[in-house]
Amino acid sequence: MKTSKRRFLKSILAVSVLAVTGLYSNVTYAKDADTIKLGFLVKQPEEPWFQTEWRFADKAAQDLGGVEIIKIAVPDGEKTLNAIDNLAANGAKGFVICTPDPKLGPAIMAKARSYGLKVVTVDDQFLNAAGEPMTNVPLIMMAATEIGERQGQELYKEMQKRNWDVKDTAVLAITADELDTARRRTEGSIDALIKSGFPVEKIYKSPTKSNDIPGALDAANSMLVQHPEVKNWLIVGMNDNTVLGGVRATEGQGFKAENVIGIGINGTDAVNELSKPNPTGFVGSLLPSPDVHGYRSTEMLYKWVKEGIEPPKFTPVGDPVLLNRENFRAELDKKGL
Ligand code: FCA
Numbered sequence: 001m002k003t004s005k006r007r008f009l010k011s012i013l014a015v016s017v018l019a020v021t022g023l024y025s026n027v028t029y030a031k032d033a034d035t036i037k038l039g040f041l042v043k044q045p046e047e048p049w050f051q052t053e054w055r056f057a058d059k060a061a062q063d064l065g066g067v068e069i070i071k072i073a074v075p076d077g078e079k080t081l082n083a084i085d086n087l088a089a090n091g092a093k094g095f096v097i098c099t100p101d102p103k104l105g106p107a108i109m110a111k112a113r114s115y116g117l118k119v120v121t122v123d124d125q126f127l128n129a130a131g132e133p134m135t136n137v138p139l140i141m142m143a144a145t146e147i148g149e150r151q152g153q154e155l156y157k158e159m160q161k162r163n164w165d166v167k168d169t170a171v172l173a174i175t176a177d178e179l180d181t182a183r184r185r186t187e188g189s190i191d192a193l194i195k196s197g198f199p200v201e202k203i204y205k206s207p208t209k210s211n212d213i214p215g216a217l218d219a220a221n222s223m224l225v226q227h228p229e230v231k232n233w234l235i236v237g238m239n240d241n242t243v244l245g246g247v248r249a250t251e252g253q254g255f256k257a258e259n260v261i262g263i264g265i266n267g268t269d270a271v272n273e274l275s276k277p278n279p280t281g282f283v284g285s286l287l288p289s290p291d292v293h294g295y296r297s298t299e300m301l302y303k304w305v306k307e308g309i310e311p312p313k314f315t316p317v318g319d320p321v322l323l324n325r326e327n328f329r330a331e332l333d334k335k336g337l
Contacts, residue, residue, distance in 0.1 A: 037068045039087040039095030045073040048268040049290050051228045056294030064302050077104050084111045093305040094118030096297040102127040105134045118304050123197045138311040140297050142288040143318040144181045151263050154292025156196040156233045158261045168231035171203040171225055174216045174242050182238035189236045216245025224253050232259045239287050240264035247281045257281045267323050284324040289317050
Protein backbone atom coordinates (compact mmCIF):
# COMPACT_ATOMS: atom_id res chain seq x y z
CA MET A 1 0.00 0.00 0.00
CA LYS A 2 2.68 2.40 1.06
CA THR A 3 4.84 1.58 -2.01
CA SER A 4 2.02 1.99 -4.48
CA LYS A 5 1.14 5.34 -2.94
CA ARG A 6 4.74 6.43 -3.31
CA ARG A 7 4.77 5.21 -6.90
CA PHE A 8 1.56 7.13 -7.57
CA LEU A 9 3.02 10.33 -6.14
CA LYS A 10 6.18 9.85 -8.16
CA SER A 11 4.30 9.56 -11.39
CA ILE A 12 2.26 12.69 -10.64
CA LEU A 13 5.47 14.50 -9.97
CA ALA A 14 6.97 13.28 -13.26
CA VAL A 15 3.93 14.37 -15.22
CA SER A 16 3.92 17.79 -13.65
CA VAL A 17 7.65 18.24 -14.29
CA LEU A 18 7.02 17.37 -17.92
CA ALA A 19 4.11 19.75 -18.08
CA VAL A 20 6.09 22.56 -16.56
CA THR A 21 9.05 21.92 -18.85
CA GLY A 22 6.77 21.75 -21.85
CA LEU A 23 5.06 24.97 -20.88
CA TYR A 24 8.36 26.66 -20.22
CA SER A 25 9.80 25.69 -23.58
CA ASN A 26 6.62 26.85 -25.30
CA VAL A 27 6.90 30.22 -23.62
CA THR A 28 10.55 30.52 -24.59
CA TYR A 29 9.73 29.57 -28.14
CA ALA A 30 6.90 32.09 -28.33
CA LYS A 31 9.09 34.81 -26.87
CA ASP A 32 11.89 34.23 -29.38
CA ALA A 33 9.55 34.16 -32.32
CA ASP A 34 7.84 37.36 -31.19
CA THR A 35 10.93 39.36 -30.31
CA ILE A 36 11.29 42.26 -32.70
CA LYS A 37 14.87 43.00 -33.64
CA LEU A 38 15.73 46.59 -34.47
CA GLY A 39 19.11 48.04 -35.41
CA PHE A 40 20.60 51.24 -33.99
CA LEU A 41 23.51 52.41 -36.16
CA VAL A 42 25.71 55.35 -35.21
CA LYS A 43 28.58 57.05 -37.01
CA GLN A 44 30.80 57.89 -34.02
CA PRO A 45 30.37 55.42 -31.16
CA GLU A 46 33.35 57.01 -29.37
CA GLU A 47 31.25 60.12 -28.64
CA PRO A 48 29.38 59.82 -25.33
CA TRP A 49 26.50 61.48 -27.22
CA PHE A 50 25.95 58.33 -29.26
CA GLN A 51 26.61 56.00 -26.33
CA THR A 52 23.82 57.84 -24.55
CA GLU A 53 21.47 57.39 -27.50
CA TRP A 54 22.26 53.66 -27.46
CA ARG A 55 21.61 53.46 -23.73
CA PHE A 56 18.18 55.03 -24.10
CA ALA A 57 17.36 52.87 -27.13
CA ASP A 58 17.89 49.90 -24.82
CA LYS A 59 15.73 51.54 -22.18
CA ALA A 60 12.91 52.02 -24.70
CA ALA A 61 13.27 48.36 -25.72
CA GLN A 62 12.99 47.30 -22.10
CA ASP A 63 9.90 49.44 -21.51
CA LEU A 64 8.22 48.25 -24.72
CA GLY A 65 9.06 44.61 -24.07
CA GLY A 66 9.79 41.98 -26.70
CA VAL A 67 12.32 44.16 -28.50
CA GLU A 68 16.01 43.59 -29.01
CA ILE A 69 18.29 46.43 -30.12
CA ILE A 70 21.23 45.47 -32.32
CA LYS A 71 23.81 48.23 -31.88
CA ILE A 72 26.34 48.68 -34.69
CA ALA A 73 29.10 51.25 -35.21
CA VAL A 74 29.09 52.59 -38.78
CA PRO A 75 32.07 54.94 -39.22
CA ASP A 76 32.00 54.74 -43.04
CA GLY A 77 29.86 53.82 -46.04
CA GLU A 78 31.11 50.27 -46.43
CA LYS A 79 30.47 49.43 -42.78
CA THR A 80 27.01 50.98 -43.06
CA LEU A 81 25.96 48.87 -46.03
CA ASN A 82 27.44 45.72 -44.44
CA ALA A 83 25.57 46.48 -41.24
CA ILE A 84 22.28 46.58 -43.15
CA ASP A 85 23.07 43.17 -44.72
CA ASN A 86 23.80 41.79 -41.25
CA LEU A 87 20.62 43.21 -39.80
CA ALA A 88 18.56 41.61 -42.56
CA ALA A 89 20.36 38.29 -42.08
CA ASN A 90 19.53 38.46 -38.37
CA GLY A 91 15.86 39.01 -39.06
CA ALA A 92 15.71 42.66 -38.00
CA LYS A 93 12.66 44.62 -39.12
CA GLY A 94 14.21 48.08 -39.32
CA PHE A 95 16.84 50.41 -37.96
CA VAL A 96 17.52 53.86 -36.56
CA ILE A 97 20.62 55.48 -38.05
CA CYS A 98 22.92 58.47 -37.64
CA THR A 99 24.74 58.16 -40.95
CA PRO A 100 28.50 58.71 -41.27
CA ASP A 101 27.78 60.70 -44.44
CA PRO A 102 24.45 62.27 -45.40
CA LYS A 103 25.16 61.54 -49.09
CA LEU A 104 24.83 57.81 -48.37
CA GLY A 105 21.08 58.40 -47.97
CA PRO A 106 19.99 56.98 -51.37
CA ALA A 107 22.28 53.89 -51.05
CA ILE A 108 21.08 53.21 -47.50
CA MET A 109 17.43 53.55 -48.51
CA ALA A 110 17.87 51.33 -51.59
CA LYS A 111 19.44 48.58 -49.52
CA ALA A 112 16.91 48.90 -46.71
CA ARG A 113 14.06 48.74 -49.21
CA SER A 114 15.50 45.64 -50.87
CA TYR A 115 15.15 43.86 -47.51
CA GLY A 116 11.87 45.52 -46.52
CA LEU A 117 13.51 47.25 -43.54
CA LYS A 118 12.02 50.43 -42.09
CA VAL A 119 14.36 53.38 -41.50
CA VAL A 120 14.28 56.23 -38.99
CA THR A 121 17.11 58.79 -39.10
CA VAL A 122 18.47 60.48 -36.02
CA ASP A 123 20.61 63.65 -35.73
CA ASP A 124 21.88 63.87 -39.32
CA GLN A 125 19.52 64.10 -42.30
CA PHE A 126 20.05 62.14 -45.53
CA LEU A 127 20.74 64.03 -48.76
CA ASN A 128 19.63 62.82 -52.20
CA ALA A 129 21.82 62.69 -55.33
CA ALA A 130 21.05 66.35 -56.00
CA GLY A 131 22.30 67.26 -52.51
CA GLU A 132 18.81 68.08 -51.21
CA PRO A 133 17.47 66.81 -47.85
CA MET A 134 15.51 63.55 -48.15
CA THR A 135 12.48 64.87 -46.32
CA ASN A 136 10.47 61.68 -46.90
CA VAL A 137 12.60 59.68 -44.43
CA PRO A 138 11.51 60.22 -40.80
CA LEU A 139 14.04 62.34 -38.89
CA ILE A 140 14.43 63.18 -35.21
CA MET A 141 17.06 65.79 -34.40
CA MET A 142 17.96 68.72 -32.19
CA ALA A 143 16.59 72.11 -33.25
CA ALA A 144 19.88 73.12 -34.88
CA THR A 145 19.49 76.85 -35.59
CA GLU A 146 18.02 77.49 -32.16
CA ILE A 147 20.76 75.69 -30.25
CA GLY A 148 23.35 77.54 -32.35
CA GLU A 149 21.71 80.88 -31.55
CA ARG A 150 21.81 79.99 -27.89
CA GLN A 151 25.54 79.28 -28.17
CA GLY A 152 26.11 82.73 -29.72
CA GLN A 153 24.04 84.45 -27.02
CA GLU A 154 25.85 82.66 -24.20
CA LEU A 155 29.27 83.46 -25.68
CA TYR A 156 28.33 87.12 -25.88
CA LYS A 157 27.01 87.15 -22.31
CA GLU A 158 30.19 85.55 -20.98
CA MET A 159 32.30 88.08 -22.91
CA GLN A 160 30.36 90.92 -21.29
CA LYS A 161 30.73 89.31 -17.87
CA ARG A 162 34.48 89.37 -18.37
CA ASN A 163 34.41 93.00 -19.52
CA TRP A 164 36.37 92.21 -22.66
CA ASP A 165 36.98 95.03 -25.05
CA VAL A 166 35.49 94.04 -28.41
CA LYS A 167 38.42 95.62 -30.22
CA ASP A 168 40.80 93.04 -28.69
CA THR A 169 38.41 90.18 -29.38
CA ALA A 170 37.58 87.94 -32.34
CA VAL A 171 35.41 84.92 -33.03
CA LEU A 172 36.94 81.70 -34.25
CA ALA A 173 34.16 79.73 -35.91
CA ILE A 174 35.13 76.16 -36.73
CA THR A 175 32.75 75.08 -39.46
CA ALA A 176 31.59 71.80 -41.02
CA ASP A 177 29.17 73.08 -43.64
CA GLU A 178 28.76 69.77 -45.52
CA LEU A 179 26.77 68.55 -42.52
CA ASP A 180 23.57 70.53 -42.55
CA THR A 181 22.92 70.35 -38.81
CA ALA A 182 26.47 71.64 -38.22
CA ARG A 183 26.05 74.48 -40.70
CA ARG A 184 22.77 75.52 -39.13
CA ARG A 185 24.23 75.47 -35.61
CA THR A 186 27.31 77.58 -36.48
CA GLU A 187 25.29 79.97 -38.64
CA GLY A 188 22.78 80.37 -35.83
CA SER A 189 25.59 81.10 -33.42
CA ILE A 190 27.24 83.66 -35.72
CA ASP A 191 23.90 85.36 -36.43
CA ALA A 192 23.17 85.64 -32.71
CA LEU A 193 26.60 87.17 -32.06
CA ILE A 194 26.05 89.74 -34.82
CA LYS A 195 22.57 90.47 -33.53
CA SER A 196 24.00 91.06 -30.05
CA GLY A 197 26.38 93.61 -31.56
CA PHE A 198 29.56 91.69 -32.37
CA PRO A 199 31.34 93.13 -35.45
CA VAL A 200 30.85 90.82 -38.41
CA GLU A 201 34.31 91.56 -39.84
CA LYS A 202 35.93 89.99 -36.77
CA ILE A 203 34.25 86.63 -37.16
CA TYR A 204 36.74 84.25 -38.75
CA LYS A 205 35.57 80.95 -40.18
CA SER A 206 37.82 77.93 -40.48
CA PRO A 207 36.48 74.65 -41.90
CA THR A 208 37.44 71.41 -40.18
CA LYS A 209 38.36 68.30 -42.17
CA SER A 210 36.91 65.90 -39.61
CA ASN A 211 34.33 66.23 -36.86
CA ASP A 212 36.60 65.37 -33.96
CA ILE A 213 39.12 67.09 -31.69
CA PRO A 214 42.19 66.62 -33.96
CA GLY A 215 40.32 67.98 -36.99
CA ALA A 216 39.07 71.03 -35.10
CA LEU A 217 42.51 71.60 -33.56
CA ASP A 218 44.08 71.84 -37.03
CA ALA A 219 41.36 74.13 -38.30
CA ALA A 220 41.78 76.39 -35.27
CA ASN A 221 45.58 76.46 -35.39
CA SER A 222 45.67 77.63 -38.96
CA MET A 223 43.32 80.51 -38.15
CA LEU A 224 45.01 81.52 -34.88
CA VAL A 225 48.40 82.01 -36.56
CA GLN A 226 46.81 84.36 -39.08
CA HIS A 227 45.64 86.71 -36.31
CA PRO A 228 48.41 87.41 -33.84
CA GLU A 229 46.73 90.77 -33.07
CA VAL A 230 43.79 89.12 -31.27
CA LYS A 231 43.98 89.02 -27.47
CA ASN A 232 40.70 87.29 -26.65
CA TRP A 233 38.95 84.54 -28.56
CA LEU A 234 35.34 83.39 -28.61
CA ILE A 235 35.03 79.90 -30.05
CA VAL A 236 32.07 78.75 -32.10
CA GLY A 237 31.67 75.12 -33.18
CA MET A 238 28.93 72.61 -33.90
CA ASN A 239 29.56 70.29 -30.95
CA ASP A 240 31.70 69.75 -27.86
CA ASN A 241 34.61 68.11 -29.67
CA THR A 242 34.83 70.89 -32.23
CA VAL A 243 34.92 73.56 -29.53
CA LEU A 244 37.35 71.47 -27.45
CA GLY A 245 39.69 71.25 -30.46
CA GLY A 246 39.54 75.05 -30.72
CA VAL A 247 40.27 75.51 -27.01
CA ARG A 248 43.21 73.05 -27.17
CA ALA A 249 44.63 75.07 -30.09
CA THR A 250 44.50 78.33 -28.10
CA GLU A 251 46.27 76.60 -25.20
CA GLY A 252 48.93 75.28 -27.57
CA GLN A 253 49.53 78.81 -28.78
CA GLY A 254 49.94 80.20 -25.28
CA PHE A 255 46.52 81.72 -24.57
CA LYS A 256 45.39 81.62 -20.94
CA ALA A 257 41.95 80.35 -19.91
CA GLU A 258 40.85 83.89 -19.04
CA ASN A 259 41.36 84.96 -22.66
CA VAL A 260 39.29 82.21 -24.22
CA ILE A 261 35.59 81.39 -24.11
CA GLY A 262 34.24 78.23 -25.69
CA ILE A 263 30.74 76.86 -25.24
CA GLY A 264 30.06 73.44 -26.70
CA ILE A 265 26.97 71.57 -27.82
CA ASN A 266 26.08 67.99 -26.74
CA GLY A 267 26.84 68.27 -23.00
CA THR A 268 27.52 64.56 -22.62
CA ASP A 269 30.90 65.02 -24.34
CA ALA A 270 31.96 67.87 -22.04
CA VAL A 271 31.95 65.95 -18.77
CA ASN A 272 35.72 65.29 -18.64
CA GLU A 273 36.53 68.88 -19.48
CA LEU A 274 34.13 70.39 -16.94
CA SER A 275 35.48 67.99 -14.28
CA LYS A 276 39.05 69.27 -14.58
CA PRO A 277 40.36 70.74 -11.32
CA ASN A 278 41.24 74.07 -12.96
CA PRO A 279 38.95 75.98 -15.31
CA THR A 280 39.91 76.01 -18.99
CA GLY A 281 38.65 78.23 -21.82
CA PHE A 282 35.84 75.72 -22.29
CA VAL A 283 33.30 77.23 -19.92
CA GLY A 284 30.18 75.23 -20.66
CA SER A 285 28.07 73.17 -23.01
CA LEU A 286 24.50 73.16 -24.20
CA LEU A 287 22.93 69.84 -23.37
CA PRO A 288 20.01 68.88 -25.62
CA SER A 289 18.32 65.51 -25.08
CA PRO A 290 20.27 62.48 -26.33
CA ASP A 291 18.02 60.43 -24.05
CA VAL A 292 14.94 61.60 -25.96
CA HIS A 293 16.66 61.06 -29.34
CA GLY A 294 17.56 57.45 -28.45
CA TYR A 295 14.26 56.62 -26.76
CA ARG A 296 11.81 58.29 -29.12
CA SER A 297 13.47 57.09 -32.33
CA THR A 298 13.35 53.51 -31.06
CA GLU A 299 9.76 53.85 -29.93
CA MET A 300 8.74 55.36 -33.29
CA LEU A 301 10.41 52.56 -35.23
CA TYR A 302 8.84 49.92 -33.00
CA LYS A 303 5.33 51.32 -33.46
CA TRP A 304 5.89 51.51 -37.20
CA VAL A 305 7.02 47.88 -37.39
CA LYS A 306 4.55 46.48 -34.89
CA GLU A 307 1.43 48.59 -35.39
CA GLY A 308 2.00 50.16 -38.80
CA ILE A 309 1.98 53.67 -37.28
CA GLU A 310 4.20 55.77 -39.51
CA PRO A 311 6.41 58.25 -37.62
CA PRO A 312 6.18 61.97 -38.37
CA LYS A 313 8.62 63.04 -41.08
CA PHE A 314 10.29 65.52 -38.75
CA THR A 315 10.58 65.66 -34.97
CA PRO A 316 12.72 68.53 -33.66
CA VAL A 317 13.91 68.28 -30.06
CA GLY A 318 14.54 71.59 -28.29
CA ASP A 319 15.08 73.16 -24.87
CA PRO A 320 18.77 72.64 -24.20
CA VAL A 321 20.21 73.24 -20.73
CA LEU A 322 23.47 75.18 -20.29
CA LEU A 323 25.95 73.08 -18.33
CA ASN A 324 28.88 74.69 -16.54
CA ARG A 325 31.46 73.56 -14.01
CA GLU A 326 29.08 74.18 -11.11
CA ASN A 327 25.83 72.64 -12.31
CA PHE A 328 26.76 69.90 -14.78
CA ARG A 329 26.56 66.94 -12.43
CA ALA A 330 23.18 67.96 -11.05
CA GLU A 331 21.77 68.73 -14.52
CA LEU A 332 22.95 65.42 -15.97
CA ASP A 333 21.55 63.62 -12.93
CA LYS A 334 18.16 65.28 -13.42
CA LYS A 335 17.93 63.70 -16.88
CA GLY A 336 19.32 60.39 -15.67
CA LEU A 337 22.41 60.77 -17.86
C1 FCA B 1 25.77 65.45 -35.13
C2 FCA B 1 27.07 65.62 -34.35
C3 FCA B 1 26.99 64.91 -33.01
C4 FCA B 1 25.74 65.35 -32.28
C5 FCA B 1 24.53 65.07 -33.12
C6 FCA B 1 23.27 65.49 -32.46
O1 FCA B 1 25.67 64.12 -35.56
O2 FCA B 1 28.15 65.08 -35.09
O3 FCA B 1 28.13 65.23 -32.23
O4 FCA B 1 25.80 66.71 -31.99
O5 FCA B 1 24.65 65.76 -34.36
